[in-house]
Amino acid sequence: MSQRLPGDQRAAPPAQLFHRGYYRNSYNSITSASSDEELLDGAGVIMDFQTSEDDNLLDGDASIGTHYTMTNGGNINSSTHLLDLLDEPIPGVGTYDDFHTIDWVREKCKDRERHRRINSKKKESAWEMTKSLYDAWSGWLVVTLTGLASGALAGLIDIAADWMTDLKEGICLSALWFNHEQCCWGSNETTFEERDKCPQWKTWAELIIGQAEGPGSYIMNYIMYIFWALGFAFLAVSLVKVFAPYACGSGIPEIKTILSGFIIRGYLGKWTLMIKTITLVLAVASGLSLGKEGPLVHVACCCGNIFSYLFPKYSTNEAKKREVLSAASAAGVSVAFGAPIGGVLFSLEEVSYYFPLKTLWRSFFAALVAAFVLRSINPFGNSRLVLFYVEYHTPWYLFELLPFILLGVFGGLWGAFFIRANIAWCRRRKSTKFGKYPVLEVIIVAAITAVIAFPNPYTRLNTSELIKELFTDCGPLESSSLCDYRNDMNASKIVDDIPDRPAGTGVYSAIWQLCLALIFKIIMTVFTFGIKVPSGLFIPSMAIGAIAGRIVGIAVEQLAYYHHDWFFFKEWCEVGADCITPGLYAMVGAAACLGGVTRMTVSLVVIVFELTGGLEYIVPLMAAVMTSKWVGDAFGREGIYEAHIRLNGYPFLDAKEEFTHTTLAADVMRPRRSDPPLAVLTQDNMTVEDIENLINETSYNGFPVIMSKESQRLVGFALRRDLTIAIESARKKQEGIVGSSRVCFAQHTPSLPAESPRPLKLRSILDMSPFTVTDHTPMEIVVDIFRKLGLRQCLVTHNGRLLGIITKKDILRHMAQTANQDPASIMFN
C-alpha cells in the first residue's frame, strides 16, 4: 500500500487498498476537530511531545541541559529562527490514519501529561481551579449526556418500530399514530377470546375491499403485508446505501475492534447515527428475522463518540475516548433489554478490551441514566422497562435439570451450526458475485420472509411479542391456542395454580405451528444476519430458544400428566399439583440459544433474569448457559462476533485466547532471512529527499531511528504519518528547507558546511521510548506484552543492536498460522 504524499497528483495504482483522495488538503484547516470526519483531513489535533532529557553523555557530547527544546548548535548561519526556540507542536502529528491501530501507551502518556499540567496550574487562580474541576467532571458529564441521548433514541426507536410493524396489518382510523394495541386500548368492545379486535382498528382488507373475513380479505391482507414488508426493506437498504454505508450490520464486531484500538473514521459519526436509527426501525418493521439490540449498542456508541468531541479531554485522546465508548455500550444494552446491570456486564465481557474500575462505575451510571430516561418516556405503556416480565413464581424441581441441560445442549449445537453457516454464507457473499447486488439481496430475503411468515400466526407476530407469549405461563386468564388445555370444568374451588392438565387440540396444533416456525427462523436468520441493513442477533436467537424450550416444556408437562407414576414425577410431582411450568422452559431455552451463539456467560444470566424478573430461576439458567457454552466450545472456540472479526480480518488480539507455542521472537520478527533489510532512519545522516524516497518506496507504518549504520544502536521510533506531516509542514512553513536539507533527530545538529541548507529538526516527532525485546524472548511473553500494554509494534534487539521489528499484524498472522488458519486473511495493521 503506497501512500501518496500530498501534492502528488499521480493516479493511484489499482491494487491500492485505501484511496487517499481526501488526504490532499491536510493542514489548511487548523481548527480543533469536532468530529471524526474532520480528523480524516488531518486537521489540527495539537500534540505536545515534551522533549525529555537526552542521553547526551552516551554520544560523547558533554553538554548538560535539562529542558533544551531545540538549539542551533554549531551552525554558522547564526540567525536564530523563532520557530527553533519555541517548541511548536506541528498540527496533525499524533493523530492516526483511518484503519490503523492506535498506540495505547502514547495516548495514556498524553493524558497523564495533560492532567499533570492542569493540576500544576490549579493553584494559580480561580479560573484555573475551575478549569481543573471542569476537567475532572467532564467524564461524568459525557456519560450523562450519552445516557440521556441513548435513552431518548431507544424510546423513539421502540415507539416507531411498534407502530410501523403494525402498519403492515392495518391502521387505526381514529388516531393514525397508534399501533394495534394502543388503538384498542380504551375500547370497550374487546372480548375475552379476541382481545385485540376493536372497531377502530381496520385491517387493509377492510379498508380496500370492505370485507373483514373470508378468503378475499385473507389474500388482500397477504398482499398488503408483502407490499409493506418489501417497501420498508427497500427504503432501509437504499437509505443505508446512499447516506451511510457504515450503518449496516450489527455493529458489535466493529465496536469490539474499535475498543481494542482500531480506528474506523466515520463509523461512529453523525450520519451513521441518524441513518442507523431510521433504518433500524424500517428493518424491524419489515418483518425480517432480526433484532435491534446490537444496532442499539452501535447507536449508543455513536452518541458517546459525538458527545466526547465536545470535551477536549476526550476529543484529542483516543484512549480516553474508548473509556466513554465502553460506558456507552453498557447504556446501549441497558436500553435494549431494560437491564442496566446486564448492560455493564455485557460491556465488560463482550465489548470492551481494557476495562479499568473507573469505567465500571461510569458504565453503570450511563446505563442507569439511559434506563431512567427510557422509563420516563414509557414506550410500553405500563411503566415497565422489562419486555418479558414473567409473573409466576412456581418452584422448579431437581429432575427438571435434565431437560434444562438438554436445552443447553440444543443451544450449543444451534450456536455452532449458526456460526458455521452464517460465516460460510458471508464468506460467499464477500468473495463471489452474490455480494454485488446488496439491494436485490435484501429485497429477496424480505420477500421470502414475508411470504413464508404470513400464514403461520407465530411468525406473523412481531418477534418480541412471540417471545413474550412463549414466556407467559398458561393461567386462567389466558385464551390463546397455546393454552387450550382440557379443563376440568367441575372444579369450582379457587385454585391459584392450575394443575397439570391434558392438552387439548389447540395445543397440538400450536406445537405443529411452532415446529414450523422454529425451522423457518433457523434457516432465515442464517441469511438475514449480515445483510446490508442494521440487523441484530439477540432477539432471533432468543425466539428460537424460546420456541424449542416451550415445545420441550409442553412435552415434559404432558409426560408428567400421563405417566405420573414414573419415578421422577412420583417423587416431586403430586397428582393435581402444578408441577411443570412450560414458560420457564422457554426462558431457559432462550438463554441457552443466546449463550450458544454469543458465548456470553455471566452477562447473559444477568440480562435474562433482569429481563424476566425471575430471580428464582438463576440456577436453571446457569446450568443451561454453561452447558450450551461447553457444547458450543467443543465445536469451535469463537462466538459469532469473534468469527465476524476474523472474517473481516480486523486486527483484534483476543484477550481470551491463549498462545501456547514455543516460538521465539526471532522466528516472528521482520525482516526474515529472505526479506530486504530493515528500513531504518539514521539520526543525522539522512536528507529530506532520502526520507521522502524511503516513504514513497516502502509501505511501512514506522521506521526505527538508529545512531548510525555501523553501530545500529537504537535512538527511537518515528511513525510514517508523523514524518509525512512534519516534512510537509516544514516545507511549507520553514524557510530554507529543501530536498537536500539534513534531517536531524538528535538533540544537537551536527556541524555542517556553510553553504548547506538549513537542517530540519524532527526530534519532537520521535518516540524516544520504543519497547524492545531480545530475539530470544519467547513469543508467549511477547504476545502478553502486546495484549497488556496495547502495543502496535515492538523492536527486537540482539546484543544491544537493532535486529528487527514485530508488529501486531505479524503477531496475528503468526497466531493464525499456528492455529492452522489462513494468515493472509489478516488485512489491516
Added chain:
Amino acid sequence: MAALGARLCSLLLLLAALAGLGAEAKNSEDVRCKCICPPYKDHSGHIYNKNVSQKDCDCLHVVEPMPVPGPDVEAYCLRCECKYEERSSVTIKVTIIIYLSILGLLLLYMVYLTLVEPFLKRRLLGHSQLIQSDEDIGDHQPFANAHDVLARSRSRANVLNKVEYAQQRWKLQVQEQRKSVFDRHVVLS
C-alpha cells in the same frame, strides 16, 4: 462545528420533548384500570376497562354491571385480575410525527441526490464534463463529481461555498465508505 451544534440542539430538543411529555399531566383518556375475569360457571370470560384512579382499581369498582348475583360476587372477584395502566398518547403522537418527518426529509434528499442533482449538473455543465477523471471511471454512484467540485470550490470562501465544500467533502467520505463496504467488501461483510 456548526453542524455539530445544530445536531446537538435538535437532539436536546427531542430529549426535552420526549422526557417532558412523558411527565406531562395525564390526559384523562390515558389511564385505565383493566380487569380480566375468566369464565365462571356459565358466564363467559370478560374484560372490563374503566377510567379510575389507582386506588380504586379493583374488581368491585370496575366490574359493572356485575354479572353474578350477590353471594357469588366474592368468588367471581377473586378470580379477576385488575391492573392499573397508563400511557402517554401525546408522546406517541409526537414521536411518530418526528420520525416520519425525518424519514420524509431523508427520502426527499435521497431523491434529490440520486435523480435531480446529476440531471441538473448535466444540463448546467454540458456534456464535456461527463468524461470523468481516471479514478471514477465506471462509477455511476451518486457523488461521482465530488472530486472536481472539491478542487474548484476551494478558491472561494463565502458561506454558500463553505456549505457546498462541506457537502462535497461529506459526499467523498460516503463514496469511500461505499467502496469499502459494498464494492471491495473490506469492512462489514
